[in-house]
Amino acid sequence: MDIYYVVRSKDGKNGAEIFPDHMLRRQEALSLMRAGVRDRIALQEALSLIRLGVASHLRIPNETHLGDAVTRAVACAEAMAVDRSVTVGQQLITADPEPGSPQHLACEAARERHRLLPPAAGNLVGETYISRGWPSGEECARLAHKLIYEMGYSQAHVARIFETVDDYERPAVWTRQGINRLLGEDDGEERYPRYHYREKSGDESRLEGRTHLLGASVSAMAVLGDEGAEAAAKTFDDSLDTPHHFVLPVDPQHPERGLAYLAALIMDLGCVRTLYVTSPDTVFSSPAQRRVMYDLALFRGVQVVENGTRIDAVDDNPHHNRLLREGTELFAGLRVRENATIVEETRSLAHARQTAAGLRDKGLSLRKIATRLDEEAIPTLSRQGTWSASAVQKLLNPKQESDR
Numbered sequence: 001m002d003i004y005y006v007v008r009s010k011d012g013k014n015g016a017e018i019f020p021d022h023m024l025r026r027q028e029a030l031s032l033m034r035a036g037v038r039d040r041i042a043l044q045e046a047l048s049l050i051r052l053g054v055a056s057h058l059r060i061p062n063e064t065h066l067g068d069a070v071t072r073a074v075a076c077a078e079a080m081a082v083d084r085s086v087t088v089g090q091q092l093i094t095a096d097p098e099p100g101s102p103q104h105l106a107c108e109a110a111r112e113r114h115r116l117l118p119p120a121a122g123n124l125v126g127e128t129y130i131s132r133g134w135p136s137g138e139e140c141a142r143l144a145h146k147l148i149y150e151m152g153y154s155q156a157h158v159a160r161i162f163e164t165v166d167d168y169e170r171p172a173v174w175t176r177q178g179i180n181r182l183l184g185e186d187d188g189e190e191r192y193p194r195y196h197y198r199e200k201s202g203d204e205s206r207l208e209g210r211t212h213l214l215g216a217s218v219s220a221m222a223v224l225g226d227e228g229a230e231a232a233a234k235t236f237d238d239s240l241d242t243p244h245h246f247v248l249p250v251d252p253q254h255p256e257r258g259l260a261y262l263a264a265l266i267m268d269l270g271c272v273r274t275l276y277v278t279s280p281d282t283v284f285s286s287p288a289q290r291r292v293m294y295d296l297a298l299f300r301g302v303q304v305v306e307n308g309t310r311i312d313a314v315d316d317n318p319h320h321n322r323l324l325r326e327g328t329e330l331f332a333g334l335r336v337r338e339n340a341t342i343v344e345e346t347r348s349l350a351h352a353r354q355t356a357a358g359l360r361d362k363g364l365s366l367r368k369i370a371t372r373l374d375e376e377a378i379p380t381l382s383r384q385g386t387w388s389a390s391a392v393q394k395l396l397n398p399k400q401e402s403d404r
Contacts, residue, residue, distance in 0.1 A: 003055035005046045007065045030375040038329040048337040051119040053132045058086045074326045077106035081114045112292040116263040129339040138195045141182045145197045146341045152383040155179040202344035205336040209301040213270025219245045225278030233276040274303040299328045352378045366392045
């Protein structure tokens with residue numbers, strides 16, 4: 001199934017004139033037109049559905065919807081890393097064969113991240129929340145919960161989505177009532193969730209560093225290198241004012257305690273304070289793998305030391321560093337989205353009312369306020385369709401409307 005990503009323009013066009021009939025569509029706020037992938041909520045939602053196997057092709061009206069070349073390269077690379085395709089306008093995007101080009105570098109880094117930590121492969125904190133293809137009833141329910149409470153689709157629309165992409169043999173045809181029963185069960189006048197649904201705030205999904213992670217109170221020094229690496233790491237540790245709790249040797253050749261294990265410790269558990277590396281040419285399979293591992297560590301606030309020298313930037317080229325970091329930020333955000341329903345404050349009724357009230361105080365008409373709310377991709381009261389002047393009036397004066 002295709003998924004369409006658009007940024008609404010000031011003239012009111014939002015891609016509907018190009019994509020008139022589609023089931024999956026994510027709209028970005030106009031104010032994020034120039035933002036990087038870290039802050040593009042709708043883009044992350046679209047890519048998360050691609051990673052989970054709900055959609056297989058990302059369609060974008062034209063390059064302006066992706067901002068600059070770095071954002072475009074990183075977004076396209078993420079989809080292609082899971083063997084999915086992207087079309088921008090009429091152009092099918094491919095990995096650029098020219099070494100050093102933004103698309104080539106982004107694709108190279110994205111592939112390395114996915115080799116280390118494949119999508120929905122579980123993590124060290126807990127079990128897989130939703131795996132690719134969502135084969136079990138519990139994972140179907142969690143995906144439905146995500147589509148409804150994170151992305152604003154109705155139960156009937158979710159049933160249509162499931163029916164369209166379902167490649168598995170299920171016991172019944174998908175319906176709105178079936179989605180409702182899948183999500184929860186009634187006991188008299190009370191309704192209870194059928195499964196555990198994990199929720200996180202959008203702000204939490206975009207956090208850098210490791211202080212918010214489960215193992216942040218632990219201070220480990222991970223060591224990669226030749227036979228003398230562990231001894232050199234302990235000497236380095238003895239020179240610190242605050243030594244680490246322990247040294248953790250990592251063997252790149254070990255099937256369970258290799259680089260993938262280290263990447264999970266850094267990204268999911270947050271127990272690694274320092275990454276100490278000797279002989280990088282022998283512990284990493286390629287320069288790209290070294291850059292990716294170091295940037296994952298730096299993103300999580302981990303000190304990286306290579307042959308006794310602290311590494312603060314992976315590449316001497318600032319443009320390459322930005323390309324790498326935006327890819328890391330997107331990758332980290334998508335991993336969180338695979339393991340929870342993300343609740344964005346900017347999609348809430350309270351935010352809509354606050355925004356509308358602020359615009360009303362500036363003297364804008366109800367119709368212009370409706371246009372602004374649509375531009376910022378703020379859901380309507382019913383979470384369906386677009387804002388109207390009457391809907392804005394009801395938003396601003398709910399008691400007055402209910403008394404009529």
